[in-house]
Amino acid sequence: MGGLVQKVKLFGEYIPWFQAMRDKGAITFDELGLPTPKTEAWKYTKLRDLNTDDLVIEPSNFLSEMRVTAEEACGCHHEDGGCGCHHHHGKGCCCGHHHEEGDCHCHEEGHVCECRQKLQVPFDAYVIHFEKGKMIPPFPDFPRGVEVMNLMEAVITEDAKEYLGKVADIKLHPFAALNNAYMEEGIYLCVHKNVKVDKPIVLINHTKSGEENIFFNIRNLIVLEQGAEAEFVEWYNYTGAVKSRYFANLVNEIVLGKNAKLSHYKLQDEAFKANHIALSVVKQKADSNYHNFCLQRGANIGRNEVKVLLNDENASAEVNAAYIMSGWATLDTTTDILHLSPRTYSSQLVKGVVGGEAKGVFQGKIHIAQDAVQTEGKQLHRALLLSDTAEIDVKPELEIFADDVKCSHGAASGELDENQLFYMQSRGIGREEAKQILIDAYLNEALAKVKNPEIRAWLSDYAHAPQE
Amino acid sequence: MSKTPLLEIEDLYARVADKEIIKGFNLTINEGEVHAIMGPNGAGKSTLSNVICGKPGYEITSGSIRFKGKDLTKMSAEDRAREGIFLCMQYPVEIPGVAVTTFLKHSINAVRKYHNLPELDTMEFVKMVREEGKKLGIDNEMIKRPVNVGFSGGEKKRLETLQMNILKPSFAILDEADSGLDVDALKVVAEGMNALRDGKRSMLIITHYQRLLEYVVPDFVHVYADGHIVKSGDKTLAAEIEKDGYAEYTRER
Ligand SMILES: Nc1ncnc2c1ncn2[C@@H]1O[C@H](COP(=O)(O)OP(=O)(O)O)[C@@H](O)[C@H]1O
Ligand SMILES: [Mg+2]
Numbered sequence: 001m002g003g004l005v006q007k008v009k010l011f012g013e014y015i016p017w018f019q020a021m022r023d024k025g026a027i028t029f030d031e032l033g034l035p036t037p038k039t040e041a042w043k044y045t046k047l048r049d050l051n052t053d054d055l056v057i058e059p060s061n062f063l064s065e066m067r068v069t070a071e072e073a074c075g076c077h078h079e080d081g082g083c084g085c086h087h088h089h090g091k092g093c094c095c096g097h098h099h100e101e102g103d104c105h106c107h108e109e110g111h112v113c114e115c116r117q118k119l120q121v122p123f124d125a126y127v128i129h130f131e132k133g134k135m136i137p138p139f140p141d142f143p144r145g146v147e148v149m150n151l152m153e154a155v156i157t158e159d160a161k162e163y164l165g166k167v168a169d170i171k172l173h174p175f176a177a178l179n180n181a182y183m184e185e186g187i188y189l190c191v192h193k194n195v196k197v198d199k200p201i202v203l204i205n206h207t208k209s210g211e212e213n214i215f216f217n218i219r220n221l222i223v224l225e226q227g228a229e230a231e232f233v234e235w236y237n238y239t240g241a242v243k244s245r246y247f248a249n250l251v252n253e254i255v256l257g258k259n260a261k262l263s264h265y266k267l268q269d270e271a272f273k274a275n276h277i278a279l280s281v282v283k284q285k286a287d288s289n290y291h292n293f294c295l296q297r298g299a300n301i302g303r304n305e306v307k308v309l310l311n312d313e314n315a316s317a318e319v320n321a322a323y324i325m326s327g328w329a330t331l332d333t334t335t336d337i338l339h340l341s342p343r344t345y346s347s348q349l350v351k352g353v354v355g356g357e358a359k360g361v362f363q364g365k366i367h368i369a370q371d372a373v374q375t376e377g378k379q380l381h382r383a384l385l386l387s388d389t390a391e392i393d394v395k396p397e398l399e400i401f402a403d404d405v406k407c408s409h410g411a412a413s414g415e416l417d418e419n420q421l422f423y424m425q426s427r428g429i430g431r432e433e434a435k436q437i438l439i440d441a442y443l444n445e446a447l448a449k450v451k452n453p454e455i456r457a458w459l460s461d462y463a464h465a466p467q468e
Numbered sequence: 469m470s471k472t473p474l475l476e477i478e479d480l481y482a483r484v485a486d487k488e489i490i491k492g493f494n495l496t497i498n499e500g501e502v503h504a505i506m507g508p509n510g511a512g513k514s515t516l517s518n519v520i521c522g523k524p525g526y527e528i529t530s531g532s533i534r535f536k537g538k539d540l541t542k543m544s545a546e547d548r549a550r551e552g553i554f555l556c557m558q559y560p561v562e563i564p565g566v567a568v569t570t571f572l573k574h575s576i577n578a579v580r581k582y583h584n585l586p587e588l589d590t591m592e593f594v595k596m597v598r599e600e601g602k603k604l605g606i607d608n609e610m611i612k613r614p615v616n617v618g619f620s621g622g623e624k625k626r627l628e629t630l631q632m633n634i635l636k637p638s639f640a641i642l643d644e645a646d647s648g649l650d651v652d653a654l655k656v657v658a659e660g661m662n663a664l665r666d667g668k669r670s671m672l673i674i675t676h677y678q679r680l681l682e683y684v685v686p687d688f689v690h691v692y693a694d695g696h697i698v699k700s701g702d703k704t705l706a707a708e709i710e711k712d713g714y715a716e717y718t719r720e721r
Contacts, residue, residue: 422523423561425545426554427575427631428582434546437574441565441614 004052010184011062011152018155021165025180032174044361044393045303045332050275051245055215060184061134062152119204123454130205133216133248134185145195151219154188164221167253168281175277179217179251186219191228200231207238207246214246221253224260231263231452238271245273252280256288263291265455267462270298272327279305286312293450295459296323296331303332310344317346320449324463326356334363339372348379351446353439355386365397368405376406383413384442471498474639474670480531482519489515491695497670504673504681506706507692508714513674514558517641521555522548550582554637556628558644563615571615572597576634600633604660621648629660640664641672646680658683678710693717
């Protein structure tokens, strides 16, 4: 049995309000079905390569012995969570990997498991690890006023009850409906009133799958109370399994209280045959700010959709993105910014570099409701095409129902400038190197939007030209 | 004293956009010599410099160009530069998003790598750029700006000269290096050019005024019209042209 709809036993079926959401998700997905080329929101991103037939859903960690706390996993801890080596405990390494006998050096002094080292971000952060969509304990220690739990814990305590499933409208998003149906893994993050988190909170999902093609869902719920400030980073990556066709289906529900500020960064660096479909829906109260940047560089089909509801006055959002790809990939950046109150502000800059036979998609919508006067919304998309076979599809949409608003949008695509290339070559710079320099410069304009300089530098390291 | 030829162009014909521009061009430049080519607008002077430097889109239909004895026409543009040819462009290109320092560093290190020299470390590089920049009145602020973006005509030409002085080419082509410069800027650029004259390096100065040649005195002056050299002489030829114009050489067209 495979495919997107499978019978799996998940944790928490006995919690009525929660199980009802899963059931609703399953029914809604069944009604909506997969988007087709006729589905307006999916007009350009063809899903025929999604190849869902042989997808495998791994059994719930919550229902198996696998899910252990840090203490249980490894009594022999060193720093950093240590490594619960299986030859001592009969359990998987808490780094998420199953080392072969003799392969694990985690008992050597001061050792941090190799696979963990690779997955450290080069800046000081609270890091939460996921493997193939499943959270791997332990959690870092968070300061007071920052509450982080795995989603199921927050379901049991009912911390998640107020907002879970109430931010993203599954009737509009078939993949979110599907995500509902499998809801189990993910984090609940709540930053209490006026608390400013001192370091970025990073969610790393690492996929290292073998022959089988895993299908996993992650649902995160992020709540910033009034005046709270945080930085949240998502990093999706893989090792080894370049050809693995796993499918990551992700939903973030984000609630920003009055005057709250969230910086939300994402690096999508999935395996080249994997598919990655993500939706973030953000609800904003008055004076809040949502600062978003997503860099997509991997996956076969990669879609990052951000929907922002500027519900109250003086709420603002910056939704910026960059993508860079070659091969046969389709990378889709879809935004939907809803100005629902007077004096709300949004800006978007999305830049892409497309080579090979790849296809870039940008769909950007700015909606300004009738009473959202004195609102400003601007949007700019630019793409650089590196080959004759590269393609770009752009659909900007402005829906303006109010008077007295400032709204602009623009889109342009072009090729590398021959004069610039020759100028560099005439200074001894090789043509390929010259191309790289121009591409870097092109994407830098978008990356410059990233407020946190350390995160900007980290992302910049991934924003290089794809290998042709 | 026997002369070593550096650049040898023989019976060159070249076209751009299906238009024959260079028609039977011959010129030999020996080590240490400074040649000037003067000609009316549209004669094909910039085309000649682009052909020598290997700009894509310029097609050689017959003839040969040799540099240090090597067939230049088979080399990529970057390899020609690495071999020691420098083109000081008439219209330097703007590169938004790329700082002058970044650009210079890539350039110098690409050339060093070609010659199996180690890359310059940041300290050495910064020191060199500062020293050479100072001579040309280029300050730190200017080299942090994106290449040529928003530069005045004078600033652009000074940056070209800075690049030339850093790369220290064995052969420099200066295409209208004097255009758009006031007298002070002209002197600065001319000094930069003279600094490279060491009896071994050679230059080809392309201009249609005599002005620059008063500061950088050429060994030979050629009049270029209709795709080839129509008259050669010494520096007095430049003065002659300044007085009488090009009419005499172009009337046949
Ligand atoms: N890239 C090009 N495409 C089309 N025509 C060109 C190109 N470059 C030069 N030309 C033409 O070649 C002729 C010579 O130009 P150019 O070499 O710039 O002259 P000069 O530098 O002597 O003023 C002109 O007629 C010009 O229009
Ligand atoms: Mg010219």
